[in-house]
Amino acid sequence: MKNSGVLWAGRLEEKPEAEAFAFQASINVDRRMAEDDIRGSRAHAAMLGKQGIIPAEIAAALDNELGRIAEELKAGKIFIDDNAEDIHSFIEGVLTERLGDAGRMVHAGRSRNDQVALDLRLYLKRVVPELQGEIAAAISALLDKAEKHIDSVMPGYTHLQRAQPVTLAHHLCAWAAGLQRDHRRFTDALARLSEECPLGSGALAGTGLPLDREETARALGFAKPSLNSMDSVADRDFALEISSACAITQTHLSRFCEDMVIWASEEFKFIDLAESYSTGSSIMPQKKNPDFAELIRGKAGRTTGNLVTLLTLLKGLPYAYDKDLQEDKESLFDSLDTVRASMRIFGGMIGSAVFNTERMEAACIGGFLEATDAAEYLVRRGLPFRKAHEAAALIVRDCINAGQKTIAERPLPELKKRSELFENDLYEMLSPAACVKARNLPGGPAPEEVRRQIKVLREKIAGN
Ligand code: ARG
Numbered sequence: 001m002k003n004s005g006v007l008w009a010g011r012l013e014e015k016p017e018a019e020a021f022a023f024q025a026s027i028n029v030d031r032r033m034a035e036d037d038i039r040g041s042r043a044h045a046a047m048l049g050k051q052g053i054i055p056a057e058i059a060a061a062l063d064n065e066l067g068r069i070a071e072e073l074k075a076g077k078i079f080i081d082d083n084a085e086d087i088h089s090f091i092e093g094v095l096t097e098r099l100g101d102a103g104r105m106v107h108a109g110r111s112r113n114d115q116v117a118l119d120l121r122l123y124l125k126r127v128v129p130e131l132q133g134e135i136a137a138a139i140s141a142l143l144d145k146a147e148k149h150i151d152s153v154m155p156g157y158t159h160l161q162r163a164q165p166v167t168l169a170h171h172l173c174a175w176a177a178g179l180q181r182d183h184r185r186f187t188d189a190l191a192r193l194s195e196e197c198p199l200g201s202g203a204l205a206g207t208g209l210p211l212d213r214e215e216t217a218r219a220l221g222f223a224k225p226s227l228n229s230m231d232s233v234a235d236r237d238f239a240l241e242i243s244s245a246c247a248i249t250q251t252h253l254s255r256f257c258e259d260m261v262i263w264a265s266e267e268f269k270f271i272d273l274a275e276s277y278s279t280g281s282s283i284m285p286q287k288k289n290p291d292f293a294e295l296i297r298g299k300a301g302r303t304t305g306n307l308v309t310l311l312t313l314l315k316g317l318p319y320a321y322d323k324d325l326q327e328d329k330e331s332l333f334d335s336l337d338t339v340r341a342s343m344r345i346f347g348g349m350i351g352s353a354v355f356n357t358e359r360m361e362a363a364c365i366g367g368f369l370e371a372t373d374a375a376e377y378l379v380r381r382g383l384p385f386r387k388a389h390e391a392a393a394l395i396v397r398d399c400i401n402a403g404q405k406t407i408a409e410r411p412l413p414e415l416k417k418r419s420e421l422f423e424n425d426l427y428e429m430l431s432p433a434a435c436v437k438a439r440n441l442p443g444g445p446a447p448e449e450v451r452r453q454i455k456v457l458r459e460k461i462a463g464n
Helices: 018-022 027-050 056-074 087-105 112-148 168-193 213-219 229-234 237-264 292-312 323-352 358-363 371-380 385-402 412-416 422-428 430-440 447-463
Strands: 152-156 161-166
Touching: 027 056, 027 087, 027 112, 027 213, 027 323, 056 087, 087 112, 112 168, 112 213, 112 229, 112 237, 112 323, 112 447, 152 168, 152 358, 152 430, 161 168, 161 430, 168 237, 168 447, 237 292, 237 323, 371 385, 371 422, 371 430, 412 422, 422 430
Parallel strands: none
Antiparallel strands: 152 161
């Protein structure tokens, strides 16, 4: 194959044979950065013109044509060529086809190495806020549900054993708090990657041409030009941060979905997932399966794998640019797509789910979830906690031996055998609702306190 049409024709007389060329091409992955690539080129071309590196009218023509290409791509009037090497060579190729030598001027003082480092940042600055919008929507769905279930008591679990009464609102707010931090993690990562603009770093060592790096950095929404040109083309820590934020977010979702899968079981029956978010079985006619929750749970494997892929890719890579770095995008894009799709489904699932509050409340009875409250009753009356704990534990044992399901079923004289401090007012403190109401410290499940938590979470998400 004769070597013409690729950006690096010249030194090499032969183009790699077709299969080898396709192997090193990245167009099918980096095509989604087309508008970011064009944005970077427009800023670069304008700066070249201002600096007198290329004639002003050529800079204007480049800007014009790049704008047109962006519009035509958007409108579906032209298509990205699957046989191009990458998005950078494709855009430059179209420009050159249309403008001749003017098109050939756009790459002065630039390498694809700083170009791709810029494009990926611009892409992330564009799409990560969209993903954050989905996170915010899922948080809203959780908080809307929580508001309806401020008083819906349910067992809180440790070791998947009934532990103490909480409310559904408290449980949903726990999830929302995790997602709120995920949202914030993306904000932090974006802020860091917006600090330094890599454009002008060239292949690795900058350029002798009098570029105005301050100007392009500002035009592209960065605080300043990057400090070190080798760092700019070699590092992908910003991609690692985003990939990591994706993996953490998806891990959160996988845990929430695991709760929902458990709740949807016949054994629990705490939740009735909407039919639109369930599937049937091809063999068992009675089945209604929580497939969507399971799939979100399963996809945490992908996002974890994607993070490990990127870490492994970077480990041991010699400075500065290596073609290995081209492999940075596929796993990152997959993580972004996965979290975004999962978040939408999760939000929809939560919004449409019906909670079986009677089952939840019933599950608070019989497991002695009120035992801690009985112990705290004694502490309030001056008994050292260890002794109070022991007394309550013995009472639980007495109840089990006597076939009693709750501490309240035990008459006062019997309770007094374990501690003289028990009085009649104990009985009104043992219902699940009373236990929940008493836990009104910051962070607790008491209705007033959870209302406050919802408010704080809503404010945080609005302020993000
Ligand atoms: N497609 C390449 C990438 O994604 C662009 C940079 C190519 N640079 C090079 N020296 N071959 O990394």
